[in-house]
Amino acid sequence: MSKTKIAPSLLAADFGNLQRDIEMVNNSDADWHHIDVMDGVFVPNISYGMPVVKTIAEHATKPLDVHLMIVDPDRYIKTFAELGATHLTVHYEACTHLHRTIQAIKAEGMKAGVALNPHTNVNLLKNIIKDLDIALIMSVNPGFGGQSFIENTYEKIHNLKELIKESDASTLIEVDGGVNSKNAKALIKAGADILVAGSFIFKTEDPTKTIQELKKSTDR
Ligand code: DX5
Ligand code: ZN
Numbered sequence: 001m002s003k004t005k006i007a008p009s010l011l012a013a014d015f016g017n018l019q020r021d022i023e024m025v026n027n028s029d030a031d032w033h034h035i036d037v038m039d040g041v042f043v044p045n046i047s048y049g050m051p052v053v054k055t056i057a058e059h060a061t062k063p064l065d066v067h068l069m070i071v072d073p074d075r076y077i078k079t080f081a082e083l084g085a086t087h088l089t090v091h092y093e094a095c096t097h098l099h100r101t102i103q104a105i106k107a108e109g110m111k112a113g114v115a116l117n118p119h120t121n122v123n124l125l126k127n128i129i130k131d132l133d134i135a136l137i138m139s140v141n142p143g144f145g146g147q148s149f150i151e152n153t154y155e156k157i158h159n160l161k162e163l164i165k166e167s168d169a170s171t172l173i174e175v176d177g178g179v180n181s182k183n184a185k186a187l188i189k190a191g192a193d194i195l196v197a198g199s200f201i202f203k204t205e206d207p208t209k210t211i212q213e214l215k216k217s218t219d220r
Contacts (some may be wrong), residue, residue: 004188004218005031006211007065007174009198010056011047011145018052021202022059025056028208029215031041032065032087034176034196036145039070042094043143050079067115067196068178069142070094074101081108084202089136089174102131113174117142118150122160132171133159134194140177145198149178152191161191181217188218 008030013021025033035053040046047069057064063086070076072095073090080088088110095101098114105112113134116122118141125135137156140147157173164171174194175187184195197214204210 005194007032007034007196008201009034012202013034032063033060035066042071043069045143046158049214058183087111129167129169136174157190
């Protein structure tokens, strides 16, 4: 049995056939639906907002892993809980009062995550790690799908894993950006627990098979 979780990023789905692509994920070996919300301020791109997340939630049968790339995420925590998010991840760089934000996410009954941009040192999580269900390492600069994987991600995962162990925390490590069959195994070996993949899954001819192979290749 594999402990690795695969979370296809619906950013790379065909929005004209969104229901079909959500159902593909429902019926695949994937574990979560990864939902990227971008505001055009925190990142230089706007993805989709509440009506689309609502539609995704209506059709999805697996946990909804929402990744907020927005400023002032506290304003929307309650809304995402009501929409059906099971996991809510905010960016370290977007939160002045991160501890308060994390507690607010948990108070709404969701699992709480913090994402780190490529330049952000994992040790900055030292004083909050025990409160986190997820630490998400961005392996590209957030804002767009289809970018190439940044190689220093392995070292960051390794350091984060050490921090989690030292702190006796049970935080899961999620990696997001440029994940594919070439780096998946090494990411898991470095300590990743959850792999997000967008283009690599949705731009293939048989996404279901791609998910299956990705999942199999990361069996532990
Ligand atoms: C990027 C998003 C990612 C993105 C991944 O800002 O957070 O989840 O969809 O896409 P790929 O796998 O194509 O890099
Ligand atoms: Zn994401």
